[in-house]
Amino acid sequence: xxxQFKSLLVDKLKVxxxxxxxxxxxEDIELDSLAVVELSLMIESExxxxxxxxxxxxxxxxxxxxxxMESRGAKI
Amino acid sequence: xxGTDVAVTGLGLVTPGGIGVGPSWAAVRSGRATAAVDPVLxxxxxxxxxxxxxxxxxxxxxxxxAVRLDRFSQFALVAAHEALADAGLDPRTWDGARVGVVLGxxxxxxxxxxxxxxxxxxxxxxxVSPLLLPMQLPNMLAGQVAIEFGATGPxxxxxxxxxxxxxxxxxxxxxxxxxxxxxVLTGGSEAMITPLVMAGFAQMGALSRxxxxxxxASRPFDVDRDGFVAGEGAGILVLERAADARSRGARVRARVxxxxxxxxxxxxxxxxxxxxGLEAAxxxALADAGxxxxxxxxxxxxxTSTPLNDAIEAAVVKRTLPGxxxxxxxxxxxxxxxxxxxxxEAAFTVLTVxxxxxxxxxxxTTRDPVADIKVAEEATSMxxxxxxxxxxxxxxxxxxxxxxxx
Numbered sequence: 233x234x235x236q237f238k239s240l241l242v243d244k245l246k247v248x249x250x251x252x253x254x255x256x257x258x259e260d261i262e263l264d265s266l267a268v269v270e271l272s273l274m275i276e277s278e279x280x281x282x283x284x285x286x287x288x289x290x291x292x293x294x295x296x297x298x299x300x301m302e303s304r305g306a307k308i
Numbered sequence: 309x310x311g312t313d314v315a316v317t318g319l320g321l322v323t324p325g326g327i328g329v330g331p332s333w334a335a336v337r338s339g340r341a342t343a344a345v346d347p348v349l350x351x352x353x354x355x356x357x358x359x360x361x362x363x364x365x366x367x368x369x370x371x372x373x374a375v376r377l378d379r380f381s382q383f384a385l386v387a388a389h390e391a392l393a394d395a396g397l398d399p400r401t402w403d404g405a406r407v408g409v410v411l412g413x414x415x416x417x418x419x420x421x422x423x424x425x426x427x428x429x430x431x432x433x434x435x436v437s438p439l440l441l442p443m444q445l446p447n448m449l450a451g452q453v454a455i456e457f458g459a460t461g462p463x464x465x466x467x468x469x470x471x472x473x474x475x476x477x478x479x480x481x482x483x484x485x486x487x488x489x490x491x492v493l494t495g496g497s498e499a500m501i502t503p504l505v506m507a508g509f510a511q512m513g514a515l516s517r518x519x520x521x522x523x524x525a526s527r528p529f530d531v532d533r534d535g536f537v538a539g540e541g542a543g544i545l546v547l548e549r550a551a552d553a554r555s556r557g558a559r560v561r562a563r564v565x566x567x568x569x570x571x572x573x574x575x576x577x578x579x580x581x582x583x584x585g586l587e588a589a590x591x592x593a594l595a596d597a598g599x600x601x602x603x604x605x606x607x608x609x610x611x612t613s614t615p616l617n618d619a620i621e622a623a624v625v626k627r628t629l630p631g632x633x634x635x636x637x638x639x640x641x642x643x644x645x646x647x648x649x650x651x652x653e654a655a656f657t658v659l660t661v662x663x664x665x666x667x668x669x670x671x672x673t674t675r676d677p678v679a680d681i682k683v684a685e686e687a688t689s690m691x692x693x694x695x696x697x698x699x700x701x702x703x704x705x706x707x708x709x710x711x712x713x714x
Contacts, residue, residue: 245372246366246374246375266438266439266442270439273435273437
């Protein structure tokens, strides 16, 4: 799931792939609040999982974002 | 304020002639028309436009930056980088608080609006992008340039339809004359070749319908003209007070000596039949420049290739400028860049006075007898000490710059 999430960040939000690790924070991958809203919409359309932008903002790392998606039944 | 000597020290262009001043000026100088069939306009009554060729935003400004910018902002960033490099200014060392950004734009970002409207209709409001507004708002143009370069001085976008960029350059000149800034990045950008906007222009009857012969469609002052061809792109000029420019050893490419503006107060879209508004703007620009009407050697006309504009504009030139200036409309090559037109045409006028070369009016086969003026049919070498760049917008707004050699 991490790899699929990474692909989403790279392909749709144009984040540099070398920045994306499970430990990377939202600041590390340069996602502002608008990008987090976009990410929430993309998670729903790409992985059929409902995760709000507020919930994403509460996570500390990329790894936690992936765990949150999986807990909501994200599908590849 | 009159007589403030303002220098143009940098130029940047993204036009249908190419990306950069070099390719754009080469296209204009050679009179090579750029209009072509546009796949975006399939099934439209008008299927031709003048696109910027080979514009790759990811390569030019980086994918991460480009994905959050509408096309009109992308054009402006590329042109601004070129203009600053040309001016020899380094944003890492300047006093950003003294750097202003004043840009013109007619329509903001309809590319983004139309795409997100489709999302709204097909997938619902909950799927609309949070970037819809920050991408499409017209003022974002100047805001994004400020972000890119750390220009923290006065920052605004002006909108006077197809006169927008000329108005912006005039406002930039005022900011320098008032000592509000030391440097202003000015000009304009436009990216309105979208299905909805083009349908609207076509319904107005404003566009040429030469779908079968696009290269001959934009033909300013020609007797067979039948409307304009929409173009896209951006032009950025770096302005400084001439004394400041010279004291830092910058190359002064030309000077913006005067600016004049007026309103027709007549009709939503039709120019005043007597051209009184345009004439007032021309006279105001010359008064601001401290020049006599007979001093004007060259006019870069608005010259849209519409029946009304070119006839009325020619009559104004004929009766207002007794020195029989050589007139050209570079729109024969570029099409009509709408809110950016005044910027690219001011840049071409700077190049004209700098290089003593008046570019031709493409597609001028038979000059309309009602346009009883001298129109450049081919590139013409001649000294140009003083030139005018003229713009007129829907809404009746007129703006004129007086541009002089360095």
